[in-house]
Amino acid sequence: LAEAQGKECIIIDPGSDYDKINKALIRRKLKPAIIINTHGHADHIGCDDDFGLPVYIHKNDAALLGDPIRNFSGFIGESFSINVEIKEIKDGDKIELGKIKLEVLHTPGHTSGGVSLLLRCPEKFMLFSGDTLFFHSVGRTDFPGASHEALLRSIKDKLLTLPDSTVVYPGHGPSSTIRAEKENNPFLD
Numbered sequence: 484l485a486e487a488q489g490k491e492c493i494i495i496d497p498g499s500d501y502d503k504i505n506k507a508l509i510r511r512k513l514k515p516a517i518i519i520n521t522h523g524h525a526d527h528i529g530c531d532d533d534f535g536l537p538v539y540i541h542k543n544d545a546a547l548l549g550d551p552i553r554n555f556s557g558f559i560g561e562s563f564s565i566n567v568e569i570k571e572i573k574d575g576d577k578i579e580l581g582k583i584k585l586e587v588l589h590t591p592g593h594t595s596g597g598v599s600l601l602l603r604c605p606e607k608f609m610l611f612s613g614d615t616l617f618f619h620s621v622g623r624t625d626f627p628g629a630s631h632e633a634l635l636r637s638i639k640d641k642l643l644t645l646p647d648s649t650v651v652y653p654g655h656g657p658s659s660t661i662r663a664e665k666e667n668n669p670f671l672d
Contacts, residue, residue: 484602486581491516493580495600495611496654499529499561516580519572520593521613521654525545525556531565533540534637539578541589542571544596555626572598588641590615592613592634593622601649608649610661617653619663638671 485492492513497504508515515534519528530658532536542549548565551557556564571635572578574589578600586601593614600611613621617637624631642651647662664671 484541484583484585485511485513486583488512490514491576491580493517493519494534495519496521496527496613497534498526501530501533504530511547517578519578519585519600520544520548521599521611521615522597524594524614525554525559525561525563527613527654528554528565529556529561529563534622537566537568537570538565539570539572541587541598542573543591543598544594545569545571547594547596553627557630574598577646585611590634590637590641592624592630592632592637594626595628595630595633597637602643608646610642610645610649610651612642612651613654615653616649616651616659616664616668617655617656618659619666619668620656635670642649643671 489512492515494515506657516533518536518538520540547554551562556562572587576587578585588599588601590597590599597615602609624634643660649661651659
């Protein structure tokens with residue numbers, strides 16, 4: 484996420500494909516300045532250490548970064564922990580880089596420290612929902628520490644109250660809008 488080509492940028496949930504991300508950064512002449520994790524699972528944090536930057540994560544998920552069992556990397560054959568500086572965030576915090584201002588929305592359910600990140604642009608809102616809300620689906624809640632009730636409450640109280648035109652960029656799969664999820668998501672009836 485950057486103001487323009489050639490500027491500093493925010494990386495959200497870098498996953499584990501450092502080479503792919505680095506090539507995109509070079510192509511767009513972007514300099515990573517901030518990493519934000521929407522939650523502490525291995526598929527979202529895999530290359531956090533590779534950029535040499537502090538990582539922002541909700542205080543309830545911070546411990547997952549240092550624990551291969553709790554972040555699930557120990558179960559996928561690539562046991563790892565994150566060793567860079569951890570900056571804990573909470574509901575309502577603002578993360579700013581130049582003109583970019585992301586608002587932290589604590590959306591527990593998939594994990595107790597799950598967050599969604601809201602970007603208010605003059606022409607539209609953009610929501611980076613991590614594994615909270617997907618295109619016509621919701622995040623898994625069959626993991627230790629997860630709660631289906633908390634997830635649905637987070638979505639209904641924090642996300643579905645956003646303008647219908649808000650574009651939703653989930654942690655996996657295609658984008659959507661708040662309106663489309665209100666109208667078509669079978670988990671939100």
